[in-house]
Amino acid sequence: MADKQIQDTPEQAAFREQARAWLADNRPGDPPVRLPQSALEIMTQEQLAYLQAWQKSACDAGLVGCDYPVEVGGGGKTDCQRVANEEMLRARTPYFPNIIGLGMAAPTVFYHGQDALKQRLLPRLFSGEDIWCQGFSEPGAGSDLASVQTFAERKGDKWVINGHKVWTSLAHFAEWMILLLRTDKSHKYDGLSYFVVPIRSALGKGVTVRPLIKMTGETGFNEVIFEDLEVDDAFRLDELGKGWQVAMTTLAHERGAGQLVTPRAGGMTNKSSHITTASALVRLAQATASDGATAADDPLLRDRMMQQFIREAGLAANQRRARVPALQDNPMRLSLQNKLLMSEIAQDTAGLAMDIQGAASSLYLGDPNAPAGGQWPMAYMNSFGFTIAAGTSEVQRNILGERVLGMAKSK
Amino acid sequence: MSQPDDFGFNEEAALLKSSAAKFFSEHFSADKLHALVAQDPSPDRAPTVQWDQALWQQMVDLGWTLLAVPEEQGGVGMPLVGVAGLAEELGKAAFPCPLLATLAASYVLTACGEQGHGALADIVNGETATLALSNATGSWSPADTNVVAEAGRLNGTACFVQDAGKVSRLLVCARSQQSLELYWVAANAAGVQLQQDAILDLTRDQAHIEFRDVEAQLVSGAAQDAMDAALPAIWTLLAADMVGAGEWQLQTTVDYVKQRQQFDHPLGFFQAVKHPLVNVMIAIDQAKSLVFNAACAVDCEPEKARQYAHMAKASASDMAVFASSRSVQCHGGIGFTWECYVHLFFKRQKHSEMLWGNAAWHRARLAEILIDAAA
Ligand SMILES: Cc1cc2nc3c(=O)[nH]c(=O)nc-3n(C[C@H](O)[C@H](O)[C@H](O)COP(=O)(O)OP(=O)(O)OC[C@H]3O[C@@H](n4cnc5c(N)ncnc54)[C@H](O)[C@@H]3O)c2cc1C
Numbered sequence: 091m092a093d094k095q096i097q098d099t100p101e102q103a104a105f106r107e108q109a110r111a112w113l114a115d116n117r118p119g120d121p122p123v124r125l126p127q128s129a130l131e132i133m134t135q136e137q138l139a140y141l142q143a144w145q146k147s148a149c150d151a152g153l154v155g156c157d158y159p160v161e162v163g164g165g166g167k168t169d170c171q172r173v174a175n176e177e178m179l180r181a182r183t184p185y186f187p188n189i190i191g192l193g194m195a196a197p198t199v200f201y202h203g204q205d206a207l208k209q210r211l212l213p214r215l216f217s218g219e220d221i222w223c224q225g226f227s228e229p230g231a232g233s234d235l236a237s238v239q240t241f242a243e244r245k246g247d248k249w250v251i252n253g254h255k256v257w258t259s260l261a262h263f264a265e266w267m268i269l270l271l272r273t274d275k276s277h278k279y280d281g282l283s284y285f286v287v288p289i290r291s292a293l294g295k296g297v298t299v300r301p302l303i304k305m306t307g308e309t310g311f312n313e314v315i316f317e318d319l320e321v322d323d324a325f326r327l328d329e330l331g332k333g334w335q336v337a338m339t340t341l342a343h344e345r346g347a348g349q350l351v352t353p354r355a356g357g358m359t360n361k362s363s364h365i366t367t368a369s370a371l372v373r374l375a376q377a378t379a380s381d382g383a384t385a386a387d388d389p390l391l392r393d394r395m396m397q398q399f400i401r402e403a404g405l406a407a408n409q410r411r412a413r414v415p416a417l418q419d420n421p422m423r424l425s426l427q428n429k430l431l432m433s434e435i436a437q438d439t440a441g442l443a444m445d446i447q448g449a450a451s452s453l454y455l456g457d458p459n460a461p462a463g464g465q466w467p468m469a470y471m472n473s474f475g476f477t478i479a480a481g482t483s484e485v486q487r488n489i490l491g492e493r494v495l496g497m498a499k500s501k
Numbered sequence: 502m503s504q505p506d507d508f509g510f511n512e513e514a515a516l517l518k519s520s521a522a523k524f525f526s527e528h529f530s531a532d533k534l535h536a537l538v539a540q541d542p543s544p545d546r547a548p549t550v551q552w553d554q555a556l557w558q559q560m561v562d563l564g565w566t567l568l569a570v571p572e573e574q575g576g577v578g579m580p581l582v583g584v585a586g587l588a589e590e591l592g593k594a595a596f597p598c599p600l601l602a603t604l605a606a607s608y609v610l611t612a613c614g615e616q617g618h619g620a621l622a623d624i625v626n627g628e629t630a631t632l633a634l635s636n637a638t639g640s641w642s643p644a645d646t647n648v649v650a651e652a653g654r655l656n657g658t659a660c661f662v663q664d665a666g667k668v669s670r671l672l673v674c675a676r677s678q679q680s681l682e683l684y685w686v687a688a689n690a691a692g693v694q695l696q697q698d699a700i701l702d703l704t705r706d707q708a709h710i711e712f713r714d715v716e717a718q719l720v721s722g723a724a725q726d727a728m729d730a731a732l733p734a735i736w737t738l739l740a741a742d743m744v745g746a747g748e749w750q751l752q753t754t755v756d757y758v759k760q761r762q763q764f765d766h767p768l769g770f771f772q773a774v775k776h777p778l779v780n781v782m783i784a785i786d787q788a789k790s791l792v793f794n795a796a797c798a799v800d801c802e803p804e805k806a807r808q809y810a811h812m813a814k815a816s817a818s819d820m821a822v823f824a825s826s827r828s829v830q831c832h833g834g835i836g837f838t839w840e841c842y843v844h845l846f847f848k849r850q851k852h853s854e855m856l857w858g859n860a861a862w863h864r865a866r867l868a869e870i871l872i873d874a875a876a
Contacts, residue, residue, distance in 0.1 A: 372875065393865070396864035400791070410790070414510050416518065423782070427786065484772075487775070491775040495755050498770035500771075
């Protein structure tokens, strides 16, 4: 891949060197337990402890929140998170556990919270000491997010919350939740408000978290019930009735189209983690016997593997082109494709891996003979989490068709 | 070597692209294209060469035919990323002219070394050129040429020669007793017989050319090497043209589905229309990003140029088929008529798709690099 250093500013170049040196000495060793494929499937305290220790050390080294101001626990740098991310991926580190916090809560609190709240919440968010979760979806409100019914009623300078959230990733470990709810039942959009809520301290006192089991057999997301939970008005973000606008900041960052680059680590390869890439497919195909040759000799599989290489290279080149104004006419056009492409490419890569494996793709994690420890079927199933969560692929296509191409809004 | 993050798309490149966009939007609308090339709808019409030579002369005067000629040879020596921006605008206008053919010949001639300098000087002096190398089966491999060279004289037939009716010079691949060679010939030289093909694409012309004892100037005794060096640039520019044409198809179709109402809604309201058009946009963006990635590799990372150019042409070819299909389908009955301009781009894209190898061919070559060579 391209070496980004050519374009680095002096600040970025110095920072890159520092990051690279630190990572060379401090990249964590192999985890003591099997890690899930992403932070959204963290099930046990051991998994969490290993990943939290890593996030804390990366944060202390200045690799998390680089572009946020120093006053809120950031690095005070300009466009250096991208550099940190590149270096962490290059060093093949573990991923960060506080994925909702870093990707969604931090920019939302930063752009819409009071100064005191930012200074209180963001440092422990960056370090991973406080895990965050996102309370948006409800049984009756998924793609049509603005129809959420969880309600907060005013009681002096407090609010009393009642409602039911579902699919809440990481709620079982979370200290804090970003919460979209209703403060006015008569207006669909303008009746929404946005809070940050300490849920861990309220467990059993107005908050119940129940795990939900995923199709893979893993846990990781939950339902969260609010029963007369009292919350201080100081935990409200932005004005009353502005919840939808605040949620747009969250969603833009969630989909990779926000102002602030999300701190992102990953790439560690060992027996307990998994990389869904086209080059992994080639290695798999070369190791898979098929009709007296290997699967890498099958012309149809070769063609499909090349399609995945091309889509991956296209996405990487999109991300570069998104930073060259002269090569695009609409600034949202490429960034709004990011999440859609990433999730669909990963899905097709994992699906193709199972086709390459043939009969052996029937073997799952518990089978000693499963190729790659059964990680590919698990990756294939988990990929649907990503084409559903954070706005389904269908919703992403609506957004692209409406906001970028200007076609009429679908109902 | 490695690529700069911004593809090396500098101010000069941006200026060329925006002035090309302005040039075509001022001088060559789709109305003009239709009036120029679509006079005769009869399916068995005789082949003709339809183009606006006065407008072409303006492009020559702007120096666009010299972009691929190195500075030392009197040309501009523009990096490929810059030229690709121009090719994209050319494709968006579907302007019939021998620009891509002349640029392709320039890249091959540049790869010929000193022997190619005379021919490059001809291009600097205003001559235009196209490559004559395919045989009757349409092989894109120079080694399959049907033309034979003996003592500086050519015999045989080259097929599928692009824009042959618009150029003044031919760059011919021929086999001699010793090697595979390249020759520079005037298109009107004695013994050159050009027969226009009756093709689908109204925005190009194509011919098969018979050489009967034609005297020709040798420009390379290592045709395969020269072609190998030039092909990534040739594929990339064609893919850039396809990206531009795809963008025209997308914008034209989106405009139509916003305005046409059925069932009390504009067509674009319906997701069976909306989502495929979004997919067309995604396909265009992938191809476009891969075009600039490939062009940048030609400029800065030559060891990866072939790999990335295969990706660009494969991606552009699949996109072209898809964009064409949706452009006609989403226009409904009107899209099926001669009157509606979408067929002009449909046909140009179909032609471009097969030209220099379709998507499956490029993926098969890519697999040789990414699987077999890596094994
Ligand atoms: C792994 C995972 C983790 C998640 N984590 C969180 C979390 O931490 N916090 C949180 O709040 N939520 C979370 N979610 C929930 C997620 O945001 C929702 O599942 C998603 O928004 C879709 O809503 P839904 O499930 O109600 O499906 P529905 O909205 O009912 O959609 C069902 C199907 O209909 C399609 N559809 C719906 N509307 C349209 C339309 N207008 N046009 C075309 N097609 C349409 C959808 O694309 C989908 O295919 C998570 C989900 C998953 C799978």
